Amino acid sequence: MPNGTAAAATAGSARLLLLLRRHGHPQAVRSIHRLDPSDPFPGTLGTRRVDWKASCAFLSSKAAAGPDSSSDKPLSPSGDPPAADPEPDDDGKGGNHRLSAAINGVRTAAAAGALDLVPISNLPRPLTIADLSPAPMHGSRLRVAYQGVPGAYSEAAAGKAYPNCEAIPCDQFEVAFQAVELWIADRAVLPVENSLGGSIHRNYDLLLRHRLHIVGEVQMPVHHCLLALPGVRKEYLTRVMSHPQALAQCELTLTRLGLNVTREAFDDTAGAAEHVANNGLRDTAAIASARAAELYGLQVLADGIQDDSSNVTRFVMLAREPIIPRTDRPFKTSIVFAHDREGTSVLFKVLSAFAFRDISLTKIESRPHRHRPIRLVDDANVGTAKHFEYMFYVDFEASMADTRAQNALAEIQEFTSFLRVLGSYPMDMTPWGAPSSSASSSTNPPPPPPSSSAPPSS
DSSP: OOHHHHHHHHHHHHHHHHHHHHTTOTTSOSOEEEOOTTOSSTTGGGHHHHHHHHHHHHHHHHHHTSSOOTTOOOOOTTSOOOSSOOOOOTTSOHHHHHHHHHHHHHHHHHHTTOEEEOOOTTSOOOOOHHHHSOOOOTTSOOEEEEESOTTOHHHHHHHHHSTTOEEEEESSHHHHHHHHHTTSOSEEEEEEEETTTEEOHHHHHHHHHSOOEEEEEEEEEOOOEEEEOTTOOGGGOOEEEEOHHHHHHTHHHHHHTTOOOEEEEOSOHHHHHHHHHHHTOTTEEEEEOHHHHHHHTOEEEEEOOOSOTTOEEEEEEEESSOOOOOSSSOEEEEEEEEOOSSSSHHHHHHHHHHHTTTOOEEEEEEEEOSSOOEEEEEETTTEEEEEEOEEEEEEESOOTTSHHHHHHHHHHHHTOSEEEEEEEEEOOOOOOOOOOOOOTTOOSOOOOOHHHHSOOOO
16 A cells, blocks of 8 residues: 555544543544555455444544543644644534544545454444344244145144244145245155055155255154034034045044945045034044144044054155254165166165165155156067156165265266265154043044054954
């Protein structure tokens, strides 16, 4: 920087410090220093200049409100006061005028890039990305999307995954995916498989179509109840509504109760309960949770009507960004891959890559390839055959921070045409406790333990 500018800045700084001390503000400035002349970007993006102006405005207001300045002495270039006072200005405020002049001199020097003021601690802190998108903390008020209406099992899973979250109901699974992608929700909690009904294929297809990451899992025991309007008796029922899987999971119990009813599929269990309540259907019952009965004013005609008391649904937690895998607790990793080679040897090689490294697989699921569903195979001996092309979904018990998992995927990538890691996340180690019943109007006791709960074979 020019020598004249630097000298002016130093003199201005000394004047400002002495004036502030004499006006009773010795601690107003934390530090004043010159900019590094070698800095190629002084005042980058205007940040330093904005902070400096804010500090000067604060100091100016403090000094103007200080004690009477009529006895102030003008400063010499060295910073020492002279022997005699100059004549006061016409407005009788010579001290304040000199202070303003000193501050203006420092401002001029700073505008030339000569010095910088460190902002004091009580100035507003600039917003960061952390303020706009708070880091997910367990128990914070995250917005969590789920499929269904209030009272659905997915809502309970969202509450277990993120206690005290703001649950956002969605009418379709894909809407929940889009809610997270569009920043309407922070997370999504969606079912992927049930111990009785098997995999929920729609969500596996959506995992491949969207770019969300699995960041956790939660397993929820399913406790079905038979719900109807208050005063309705079981013998008056002619129809039962619920999700298709819920109807299948309660088929044997409905028969055992002697109900001669038609089964009608609905979008979700809690939605069926809401439909019965809103339309006053006295000849129709719904299969849903006890919480749905509380929300929609229904009575519980029978409690725990699932055919298997160990009925459990597994949900995955989805986010826009993956989490950092760890090795200090049990982790699970989900992948999807495809191959364009003939024969079954590719699948065998994939399984061998895990077996040789002693990595346990917890799930393997095949889905037809959407863009290449059929593969033609020509054989001179047997002719032309058509085979399905598949995508394979695999879950295995290892973290991506584990060297074994990294080496296994590196080997798999050599003989697959497509490989994608859907997520590496902590396993849900919560024991499957017996679900508690909250319905006081139950007329059917909960089923006995699993050893004696199996209905007689027909």
